[in-house]
Amino acid sequence: MAKFLVQKSGPLHGEVTISGSKNAVLPILAATLLTREECKIMDVPALRDVDVMCQLLESLGAEVETDLEDHTVNVKASGELHWEAPYELVKMMRASILVIGAILLREGRAVIHLPGGCAIGERPIELHLKGLKALGATINEEQLSAGIVDARADHLVGSDIYLDFPSVGATEVIIMAASLAEGTTILENAAQEPEIVDLANFLNKMGARIKGAGTDTIKIEGVKEFRGVSHHVIPDRIEAGTFMVAAAITGGRVLIRNMVPNHLKAVIAKLRECGVEITMEEEGILVCADNRKIVSTDIKTLPYPGFPTDMQSPFMALLTIARGPSVVIETVFENRFMHVGEFNRMGANIKTDGKAAIIPGGKQLQGAQVVATDLRAGAAVVLAGLVAEGTTEVSQIHHIDRGYENYTEKLRSLGANIMRIDD
Ligand code: UD1
Numbered sequence: 001m002a003k004f005l006v007q008k009s010g011p012l013h014g015e016v017t018i019s020g021s022k023n024a025v026l027p028i029l030a031a032t033l034l035t036r037e038e039c040k041i042m043d044v045p046a047l048r049d050v051d052v053m054c055q056l057l058e059s060l061g062a063e064v065e066t067d068l069e070d071h072t073v074n075v076k077a078s079g080e081l082h083w084e085a086p087y088e089l090v091k092m093m094r095a096s097i098l099v100i101g102a103i104l105l106r107e108g109r110a111v112i113h114l115p116g117g118c119a120i121g122e123r124p125i126e127l128h129l130k131g132l133k134a135l136g137a138t139i140n141e142e143q144l145s146a147g148i149v150d151a152r153a154d155h156l157v158g159s160d161i162y163l164d165f166p167s168v169g170a171t172e173v174i175i176m177a178a179s180l181a182e183g184t185t186i187l188e189n190a191a192q193e194p195e196i197v198d199l200a201n202f203l204n205k206m207g208a209r210i211k212g213a214g215t216d217t218i219k220i221e222g223v224k225e226f227r228g229v230s231h232h233v234i235p236d237r238i239e240a241g242t243f244m245v246a247a248a249i250t251g252g253r254v255l256i257r258n259m260v261p262n263h264l265k266a267v268i269a270k271l272r273e274c275g276v277e278i279t280m281e282e283e284g285i286l287v288c289a290d291n292r293k294i295v296s297t298d299i300k301t302l303p304y305p306g307f308p309t310d311m312q313s314p315f316m317a318l319l320t321i322a323r324g325p326s327v328v329i330e331t332v333f334e335n336r337f338m339h340v341g342e343f344n345r346m347g348a349n350i351k352t353d354g355k356a357a358i359i360p361g362g363k364q365l366q367g368a369q370v371v372a373t374d375l376r377a378g379a380a381v382v383l384a385g386l387v388a389e390g391t392t393e394v395s396q397i398h399h400i401d402r403g404y405e406n407y408t409e410k411l412r413s414l415g416a417n418i419m420r421i422d423d
Contacts, residue, residue, distance in 0.1 A: 001395055001396070001423060002397055002398070002420065002421065002422045002423055003393055003394055003395045003397055003420075003421050004382060004385075004392075004393070004394040004397055004400075004408065004418055004419065004420055004421075005391055005392075005393055005394075005418070005419045005421060006367075006382055006385030006386060006388075006391070006392040006393075006394065006416075006417065006418045006419075007367075007385075007390075007391055007392075007417035007418070008367070008385075008386070008387060008388060008389055008390065008417070009250060009386045009387075009415060009416045009417040009418075010250065010252075010415060011250045011251045011252035011253065011289075011290055011415070012246055012247050012250045012252035012253075012254055012386075012411070012414035012415050012416060013252055013253055013254065013414060013415055014254060014255070014413060014414045014415065015254070015255040015256075015257060015283075015284070016243050016254060016255075016256055016257065016410050016413065016414060017257040017258050018235045018236055018239050018240045018243070018256060018257065018258045018259045019043075019045035019046075019071075019235070019236055019239060019258075019405040019406075020042075020043035020044055020045045020071065020232075020233035020234070020235065020236060021045070021194075021195060021198070021233055021234050021235060021236040021237065021238075021239075022045055022047055022049055022050070022236060022238075022402075022403050023095075023168070023193075023195045023236075023238075024194070024195040024198040024199065024233050024234050024236075025041065025044050025045065025050060025053075025233045026049060026050070026053050026093075026095040026098060027095070027098050027172040027176070027195065027199045028041055028198065028199055028202050028231065028233060029041060029050070029053045029054065029057060029073065029075065030053065030057075030095075030098035030099045030102060030172075030176070031102065031176055031199060031202060031203060031206075032057070032062070032075035032077065033057065033060065033062060033075075033077045033081065033099060033102035033103065033106065034101075034102045034105065034106075034176065034179070034180060034203075034206065034226050035077070035206055035225070035226035035227060035228050036076075036077060036078045036079075037076070037078075037226075037227050037228025038074055038075070038076040038228040039074070039075050039076075039206075039228045039229055039230070039231070040072065040073075040074050040228075040229075040230040040231070041072065041073045041074075041075070041230075041231055041233060042071060042072050042230065042231065042232045042233065043071050043232045043233045043235075044066075044068065044071045044072060044073050044233060045071070045233075045236065045405040046068035046069075046071070046405050046406075047401070047402060047403060047404075047405055048398070048401045048402045049093050049095065049402045049403060050068075050073075051066075052089055052092050052093045052096070053093070053095065053096070054066055054073060055089055056085060056086075056089045056090070056093075056096055056099060057075055057077070057099070059082070059085070059086050059089060060077075060081050060082050060085065060099065060103065061077065061079055061080060061081045061082050062075050062076065062077035062081070063075070063076045063077070063078075076228070077106075080106075080107070081102075081103055081106050081107050082107075083103050083107040083108075083109045083110050083111055084110075084111040084112075085099060085103070085110075085111070085112045085113070087113045090112055090113050090114075091113065093402075094169075095169070096112065097112060097125055097128060097149075097169060097173065098169065098172055098173060098176075099112075100112055100128070100132070100149065100151060100173060100177075101132070101173050101174075101176040101177035102176060104132070104137060104151050104152075104153055104156070104177065105153075105156065105177065105180050108152060108153060108154055109150070109151065109152045109153075110149070110150075110151045111148060111149065111150045111151075112148070112149045113147060113148050113149075114147045114148070114149065125149070125169070125170070127163050127164065127165065127167045127170035128167070128169060128170040128173045128174070129144075129149065129151075130161070130163075130170075131161050131163070131170055131173060131174035131177070131187075132151055132153075132156075132173065132174075132177060134159040134160075134161045135153070135156040135157060135158070135159055135161075135174075135177055135178060135181050135185070136153050136155070136156050136157045136159075136181075137151045137152065137153040137156065137177075138151070138152050138153065139151050140152075155181070155182060156177055156178070156180070156181035156182070156222075157181055157182050157183055158178060158181045158182065158183035158184045158185040158220070158221075158222050159178075159185055160185070160186045160188070161174060161185065161186070161187050161188070162188045162189055163187070163188070163189045163190060163191075164189070165189075165303075166189050166190060166191040166192065166216065166303045167191060168191040168193050168195065168196065170191075171187065171190045171191040171196055171218070172191075172195075172196065172199055174187055174190075175187065175190075175196070175199065175200060175203065175210060175213070175218060175220055176199075176203070178220040178222060179203050179208035179209075179210060179220055179222060179223065179226075180208075180222060180223065180224075180225070180226070181220075181222040182222050183221075183222055184219065184220065184221050184222070185219070185220040185222070186217065186218075186219055186220075187217070187218040187219075187220065188216065188217050189216055190212075190213075190215075190216055190217065190218045191303060191304065192214055192215060192216060192303070192304050192305065193303075193304040194214070194234060194237060194260070194263045194304070195234070196213050196214065196218075197213045197214040198233065198234045199213075200213030200214075200218070201213075201231075202229070202231045203226075205229040205231060206226035206227055206228075206229050207223055207225065207226045207227055208220070208223060208226065209221040209222075209223060234260065234263075235258045235259050235260055235263075237259065237260065237263040237264050237308070238308065238310045238311060238376070238403075239403075239404060239405075240256055240259035240263075240264060240285075241264055241267045241308070241310075241311045241314065242311070242314045242376075242379050242380075242383070242404070243256055243287075243410070244256060244264075244267065244268075244271060244276075244278070244285070244287045245271070245311075245314045245315060245317065245318050245383055246383055246386065246411065246414070246416070247276075247287040247288075247289055247414075248271055248274065248276045248287060248289045248294060248318055249289075249294070249317060249318045249321065249383050249384075249386060249387055250289075250386050250387060250416075251289050251290055251291070251292065252287075252289060252290065252414070252415075253286070253287070253288045253289070253290050254286075254287050254414055255281065255283060255284045255285070255286050255287075256284050256285045256286075256287060257283060257284040258284070259284065259285055261280060261285055265305060266305060266306055266307040266308065267307065267308070267311050267315070270297055270299055270307065270315065271287070273295075273297040274294050274295055274296070274297050274318065274322060275289075275292050275293060275294055275295045276288070276289045276292065276294070277289070277292070293323050294318060294321060294322040294323065295322055295323050295324060296319060296322040296323060296324035296325055296326040296359075296361045297319070297322070297326055298326055298327045298328070298329075299312070299315060299326070299327075299328050299329070300328075300329040300331060301328075301329070301330050301331055301332050301336075302331060302332065303332065309330065309332035309333055309336060310376050311376070312328060312330055312336060312376070313336075313339045313374075313376045313377040313379075313380035314376060314379055314380040314383055315328070316328055316339065316340075316343065316350070316357065316359060316380065317343065317380045317381070317383040317384040318383070319359045319361060320343055320346075320348040320350070320359055320361065320363050320365060320384065321361070321362070321363060321364075321365065321387055322359075322361040322362070323361060323362055324361050324362070325358065325359060325360050325361050326358075326359045326361055327356055327357070327358055327359070328356070328357045328359065329355050329356050329357075330355050330356075330357075331355060334355075336374075337352045337357055338373035338374065338377060339373055339374075339377035339380055339381060340352055340357055341373075342370040342371060342373060342377065342381050343365075343380075343381070343384060345368040345369070345370055346365040346366055346367070346368050346370065346381075346384055346385075346388050346392065347363055347364070347365050347366045347388075348360075348363055348365060348384075349363065364389060365384055365387060365388035365389070366388055366389050366390060367385065367388045367389060367390030367391045367392040367393075368388070368392060368393075369392075369393045369395070370385075370392060370393070370394055370395075371394070371395050371396045372394055372395070372396045372397050372399040372400050373396070373399075374399055375399045375400065375402050375403040375404075376403070377399075378394065378396070378397060378399045378400035379400055379403075379404055379407065381394055382394055382400070382407070382411070382418065385418075386411075386416055386417075386418075397420070408420050
């Protein structure tokens with residue numbers, strides 16, 4: 001099994017360029033199926049999840065040309081699509097469900113086995129299905145209880161939809177499906193993440209009429225068809241946040257290029273509370289923690305614009321060494337503290353109680369054998385390894401490959417002592 005060996009490293013110094021956003025590119029790639037014309041997607045990160053999505057599009061009948069060195073993917077779905085998504089691909093990535101609306105609109109039926117992805121809680125899709133049903137799709141309930149989504153619709157009709165929780169995936173599925181439905185859809189309590197805005201911008205370029213993306217109410221006026229377009233994906237705010245924490249935890253000084261500070265207001269505010277200096281420079285964001293003691297702070301994860309759940313574990317790595325105790329409350333996923341066990345192997349002494357984790361702080365972490373329990377937790381234990389005495393061996397790193405492009409190379413270019421060992 002491939003693994004990372006991380007040694008205690010000095011302060012990180014230098015510049016790092018953030019890749020395109022994983023969570024933005026996945027729905028955008030799914031949305032390319034909504035037109036028979038060719039779409040060109042640029043600034044695509046070279047990641048395992050992107051690879052899985054491209055394979056999924058191909059398996060459904062699209063022509064996909066990938067040049068990940070150039071960070072470009074061309075998709076042309078001119079012919080008939082298969083309405084069944086292969087289980088081998090769907091089980092590898094929860095975001096596979098994002099293709100459901102396009103297949104349904106194009107073929108009148110979509111069959112998808114319930115998706116896999118990170119093991120961070122139940123991650124149901126009843127809100128996605130509630131939205132599709134409101135637009136006129138029927139879902140075979142018997143199949144659903146056997147773990148298979150079998151949706152049918154001759155055509156979709158706009159509707160008023162309220163989401164019980166602002167689910168990112170459900171919002172994306174609904175805006176894609178509603179854009180080519182007949183009439184108007186008003187989606188309330190919609191997710192407001194920047195990735196939703198990027199998807200809406202992409203769809204609007206294709207010919208959609210979507211207003212209000214980035215707020216909690218999105219209005220979609222259905223149109224008849226879409227055209228092929230080119231689109232640059234937004235930078236990955238979670239990768240940017242992870243490198244900000246890498247600079248902070250090592251007491252370093254790092255310029256982060258290609259990040260949108262507005263997308264990371266909560267993380268920037270919390271880093272500042274910890275005593276990290278963050279300044280907006282012309283070329284990027286300068287994160288400076290040299291000669292500073294990190295002080296503790298409390299965080300509570302929330303849907304955007306709150307503190308992102310995907311930054312919870314990287315930030316917790318920082319709090320293990322902060323002066324004083326901190327409390328982290330996870331409200332988005334019900335099972336997102338699996339990394340606590342790994343930090344504790346390194347001497348962090350964190351206690352959890354339901355949605356709360358109490359981090360005593362002030363620890364000198366010790367290198368240990370740890371597991372990347374999910375994508376972000378994997379990145380987080382690597383950060384802890386940078387300040388732990390001795391060697392930290394991180395296994396199950398395929399999780400990290402799902403979402404961080406060249407993680408070790410980028411860290412090494414800043415002076416981190418990290419090595420990848422492939423089998
Ligand atoms: C997306 C991101 C993921 C991020 C998450 C929350 C992608 C590819 N992934 O995941 O990195 O951690 O947003 O910011 O963009 N829920 C329900 N019923 C549903 C749908 C969701 O109860 O039908 C719950 C989930 O169990 C979870 C919460 O809502 O507790 C958030 O899920 P959601 O916003 O849907 O996350 P994803 O789109 O899967």
